[in-house]
Amino acid sequence: MELLAGSYEQVLFGFTVHPEPATRGDHQKWTPVADFTHHAHTASLSAVAVNSRFVVTGSKDETIHIYDMKKKIEHGALVHHNGTITCLRFYGTRHLISGAEDGLICVWDAKKWECLKSIKAHKGHVTFLSIHPSGKLALSVGTDKTLRTWNLVEGRSAFIKNIKQNAHIVEWSPSGEKYVVVLLNRIDVYHLDTASVSGTITNEKRISSVTFLSDSVLAVAGDEEVVRFFDCDSLVCLCEFKAHENRVKGMFSFEVPEHHVLVTASNDGFIKMWKLKLDKKVPPSLLCEVNTGARLTCLGVWLDRVTDAKKSLPSTAPFPERARTNKTECGNMVQEEGTPEPGSKKPASTGDREKPAKGARLVPAKRRRTTALLEKKKKRKMQ
Template sequence: MAAQLELVAGSYEQITFGYQVKTGENEWTAKADFTHHAHTASITAVAASERFVVTGSKDETIQLYDMKKRTEHGALLHHEGTITCLEFSGTSHLLSGGEDGLLCVWSTKTWECMKTIRAHKGHVTSLSVHPSGKLALSVGADKTLRTWNLINGRSAFIKNIKHNAHIVRWSPDGDRFVVVVNDKIDIYKLETASVTGTITNPKRISSVKFLNNSILVVAGDDETVRFCDVGKAKWVCEFKAHETRYVF
C-alpha cells in the first residue's frame, strides 16, 4: 500500500504550496493540497511540525498555517529585517533567526516570544536544534559558530571561524554536526567541539540533509546530488537529479 507524505515549499512569488505525495512501489505522485498567500515579499524560510507550517519572509513576518484546520493562524511580529531561518523544537517551541541578529524562542501554545537572544553581530544565517531540545547551534555574518543553552537562553560556547558559514545541522543522534561554508563541509564532534573531517563539493552547497547519523545528502549549484559518509568524510554515491541548483 502506498504511503502518503506532505510536502511544503515556499516561493519567491510569496506563496506557500502544500502537496500530498503518494509513494507507490513503481511511481510517486503529487497532488496539490493547499496554497497560503500571506506574505508581501518572497519567502526565505519554511519549517513544519506535526500541526503547523511556518514561513518567514523578507517582509519581516512569520506567518502561521494550521495544517489540521487548513486555515491561516496569524502572524508573528518581532524581527526587524528578513527572517532567515526557522526550526521547531519538538512540538512545544519554534526558533527563528533574522537579519537583525536575533534568535527568538516562541511558545507554540500561546505563540508568545518567550526569549529574545542577541545571537550575532550581523544576520543569523542558519540555526539547528539539538535532538534533545536543550541545545541549539547558530552561525552568522560575524564569522562565529555559537552554541546556545535553550534551558536558560544563554551562550554555552563560541567558536570563531574564518568565513561566514551559511548552514549548520545536527546529526539525528546529536553526537556530531556539520558547518557549511560555500563549497566546504566541516564535520564536528560534539564531545570535543573540534573538526574531525572536511569534505569539498565541486560547487557551492545550497542544502544538506542527514538521512541517518552517518549519511549526509548534499545539493548545490550543479545538477548532482551527492551522499557523504560523515564518519569517514568521504563521498559514497552521487546521481544527476536536476538541471539547475537544488534546495531541499
C-alpha cells in the same frame, strides 16, 4: 503527507501525497495532488518549518506566517524581527525558534504564539540554527564569522568559536554526536565531545542544502543539478546523481514504513521524492515529481503524525517567563520589545481581538497585508 515549498514568487505550495503499498522492484510510483497555493507574504519566502500540526513560513518581508494544517486555515503572522527571516525550527509541539538578519534568535510558545525570549545572538545576521535532538543545546552561525553554542536549559550563550569565515548552514546529526558547518563549498565535520573539526568535505560548487540520511551519511546539494551522498567518517563521496535541471535549493529526508525518502526542491520548479537504497553507494530511484512552475526557495514535509507530541524544550529552561530586562553584550538576553509593564494588559494570544504588544505579536494576515500596502503607498508619495 504534504509537500510544502516556498518560492521567490511569494507563494507557498502544498501537495498531498498518498504513499502506495510497497511493491517489488523499483517501479513504484507515488502521486502528488495539488492541495493549495497560498500567497500570504509580500516578498519571497526564505524559510519553512513543520511540526505535527502547524507549518510556519518566514520571508524577506520580515514576518512569520502560521498555518494550521489540521484545519487548513491561516493562523496569523508573528511580527518581531527586523530583517529577513533566515531560519525556522520547531522543537516538538510547544516551541518554535526563529533567526533573522537582525541578529536575533527568538523562542516562541507554539501554543499561545508569544515570544518567550529574544536573544541578541550575533553581531551580524543569523544565517542558520539547529537544535540538538535532546533539546538542551542549539547551534547558530552568523555573518560575524562565529559559531555559537546555546545552552537552552539556562537560556544563555555557552560557547563561541571564531571560524574565520561566514558559515551559512549548521546541522546536528540524528544522534547529536556530531554536527556539520557549511562554508561556501566546504563542510567541516565536528564531534560534540571535542568541539573540534574531525574532517572536511569539499563539494564542487557552493552548498545550498544538507540533510543527514543517517548518523554518518550526509546528503549535499548546491548550485548545480547534482545531489551527492558523503560519508562523514571516511569523508568520501558514496554516490552522486542528477536530481534536477537547475540548482537544488532544499532537501528533506524522512522514514515511513518500508521506505526511506529524500525530497528535493529546485529553482527549476520541481519537487521530487526519491526512494533511498539501503546501500547509499547506489543512487536512489524516483518515486514522484511535480512541477510548481515557480522558482523554489525552501522545502518542508508535513507528515500528519504525532511523533513529537511529548517533545518540548527542557522544563528548567527560563522560557515560560517573559524576557527579563537585561540588556547586555551580544550573546546574553535582551529585553523583548513591548514587554508589558506591571499591571498592564497581557498581550493578545491566538484568537484574542485586543491589540497585541508591539514587537512580538500575532497579527491577523488580512490586517498585516493591508498595512503593508498602505506603507508602500506612503513610500511612493514620498519619492
